[in-house]
Amino acid sequence: MSFTIEERGRPNTQEYRLFFKNSEGKYISPFHDIPIYANEAENIFHAVVEVPRWTNAKMEIATKDPLNPLKQDVKKGNLRYVANVFPHKGYIWNYGAIPQTWEDPNHKDGDTGCCGDNDPIDICDIGNKVCSRGEIIKVKVLGTLALIDEGETDWKVIVINTEDPEASDFNNIDDVRRLKPGYLEATFDWFKRYKVPDGKPENQFAFNGEFKDRDFAIKTVKSTHEFWKALISKRTNAGELNCMNTSVSDSPFCCSAGDAEAVVNSAHAFGAEDPIPSSVDKWFYYEK
Numbered sequence: 001m002s003f004t005i006e007e008r009g010r011p012n013t014q015e016y017r018l019f020f021k022n023s024e025g026k027y028i029s030p031f032h033d034i035p036i037y038a039n040e041a042e043n044i045f046h047a048v049v050e051v052p053r054w055t056n057a058k059m060e061i062a063t064k065d066p067l068n069p070l071k072q073d074v075k076k077g078n079l080r081y082v083a084n085v086f087p088h089k090g091y092i093w094n095y096g097a098i099p100q101t102w103e104d105p106n107h108k109d110g111d112t113g114c115c116g117d118n119d120p121i122d123i124c125d126i127g128n129k130v131c132s133r134g135e136i137i138k139v140k141v142l143g144t145l146a147l148i149d150e151g152e153t154d155w156k157v158i159v160i161n162t163e164d165p166e167a168s169d170f171n172n173i174d175d176v177r178r179l180k181p182g183y184l185e186a187t188f189d190w191f192k193r194y195k196v197p198d199g200k201p202e203n204q205f206a207f208n209g210e211f212k213d214r215d216f217a218i219k220t221v222k223s224t225h226e227f228w229k230a231l232i233s234k235r236t237n238a239g240e241l242n243c244m245n246t247s248v249s250d251s252p253f254c255c256s257a258g259d260a261e262a263v264v265n266s267a268h269a270f271g272a273e274d275p276i277p278s279s280v281d282k283w284f285y286y287e288k
Contacts, residue, residue: 003034005134008069008264011273012057014079018070018134019264022247027260030136031061031068031120032232032245032253034099036225038138043218044162047123047139049131051095056081056280059133061097063119066244066263070134075198081280083197088190093124094131098139098157101224102231105239109153112206117152118241121224124156126176126183127164138162143173144217146206147191153206155224156191157217158184172214184211189288197284 002023009015020030028034030048038044050059050070058073058080065071073080082090103116125131125139139159147154160170169179177184188209192202212220230236232243232251243253246260 001035001038003028003136006264007270008267010268010271012072012079012276013274014072014074015268016072017062017267018059019067019267020069020134026246026257027067027264028247029068029245030070030099031063032100032228032243032251033247034136036098036100036221036228038162044138044140045098045159045221047096047098047125047137047159049094049096049125049133049135049137051091052133053092053094053130054090055133056084056090057276058082061120064240064242066242067260068242068244069267081277082194084281084283085190085193085197086283086285088186088194092186092190093126094129094137094161096123096125097121098123098221098224100228100232101221102228103153103155103224104227104231104236105152106236107227112146112148112153114148114151114153114206116224116227117149117154118239119154120228121221122154122156123159124187125159125161126170126180127161128166129161129164131161140167140170141214141217141221142170142176143211143213144220145188145191145209145211148204148206155220156187157221158187158211173211173217174213193286193288196286 004021006019008017020028022028038046059070061068062071097120101121105115105118108115142158145156160167234252
């Protein structure tokens with residue numbers, strides 16, 4: 001199963017969008033049409049790379065837009081870039097989401113005591129390759145961190161790209177601790193402090209910030225897939241989310257290829273990129 005991307009608008013502007021196509025060249029939603037499983041028997045999942053490692057632009061699946069293209073988050077009228085909080089430069093993994101998952105904001109998690117954040121479940125790919133924006137990778141789940149973001153459960157699932165030359169050595173969270181010493185501590189530190197330069201407090205975590213193991217993480221991913229199934233079949237209220245899709249045959253939101261094409265054609269034509277503001281390279285230092 002292969003996927004391609006099509007850029008619209010000018011990169012580094014609010015009009016920029018990244019649309020997805022399947023192997024037949026038909027437009028699809030990365031939220032709803034890419035299967036969660038690359039290999040269900042072996043618990044290998046697909047993941048959509050929203051933010052390549054070392055970059056700062058806060059790109060995300062636009063869950064409220066038709067076909068859910070990637071776009072850059074906007075805060076207070078400006079494009080959002082994640083600050084460099086020393087010693088971190090941009091995102092320290094390939095960051096993205098597992099398709100066909102949804103953290104239900106109406107479901108209070110029994111472990112964290114908080115409701116979901118209304119997004120697909122997030123992944124941090126620790127593989128060596130720096131992926132490209134919009135790349136679809138196959139990943140092994142290794143563990144998860146439970147971030148509590150402004151009172152909502154926001155799972156951060158630690159994964160490794162199955163095509164990584166070292167992937168066979170990583171099967172659980174302890175392998176990350178052993179083979180990439182310091183990486184989990186850096187991950188915790190990154191999520192704890194990344195909003196401080198924006199004037200927000202340090203983030204909180206469930207489980208005292210402990211990483212849960214592979215089995216716990218896989219169970220969590222699968223539970224968010226069940227919430228998505230209820231969403232896409234209209235058994236739960238979608239609210240502002242856009243569930244337009246082209247392949248979920250029993251979904252009342254399923255649309256024709258022509259309808260999907262019309263969405264893409266209504267977007268701005270692809271053009272020259274705007275420069276990234278020099279302020280994005282600034283480092284922030286503060287006492288922990």
